[in-house]
């Protein structure tokens with residue numbers, strides 16, 4: 001599982017925080033996520049933080065959230081599943097909460113890197129879509145390709161932590177120094193350092209897991225990943 005993979009990486013994190021790509025290093029990618037898991041999440045929008053990105057305009061789709069009796073407000077399953085069948089990109093931001101096994105995977109990540117606060121997100125879709133803009137994120141990130149293919153570019157350039165993020169990224173490939181240019185296939189893993197510019201171009205049906213690791217928030221309590229049996 002992820003703990004042994006992270007322990008085996010040919011990378012010294014104390015001297016090397018460059019982008020990295022490992023081909024076929026994850027032998028069991030379907031243990032991280034499956035389309036059945038995605039189906040479970042789409043059918044239970046009351047439990048998951050779901051977002052859809054329009055495959056043509058590349059903007060968030062504001063699905064209505066309805067007030068409910070005996071439940072927190074949530075989207076309508078029918079709306080969510082229609083977005084999936086229309087081929088829009090789905091992001092599931094709290095996928096690690098799906099079950100005990102995924103919590104154990106995250107426990108392995110957080111035991112390896114006790115400084116960070118991590119999560120497991122899903123990125124999936126069924127059709128070609130407009131590429132995401134070249135951008136950077138505050139979190140360091142591992143990406144695991146579970147199914148299908150996604151073209152990734154990761155650049156050596158980083159935004160400095162002494163500046164905030166711009167509202168509209170406008171950098172192009174020619175403005176930057178490309179470190180990694182790969183089409184990720186099932187079992188491949190990518191490391192994107194914090195604030196490092198990157199770009200994903202998903203194509204066709206694909207499913208990937210993202211493990212963002214936020215640093216610099218030691219005051220935020222780490223999630224309790226243990227499972228407490230009561231019977």
Ligand SMILES: [Fe+2]
Nearest residue numbers: 135136137198
């Ligand atoms: Fe990103």
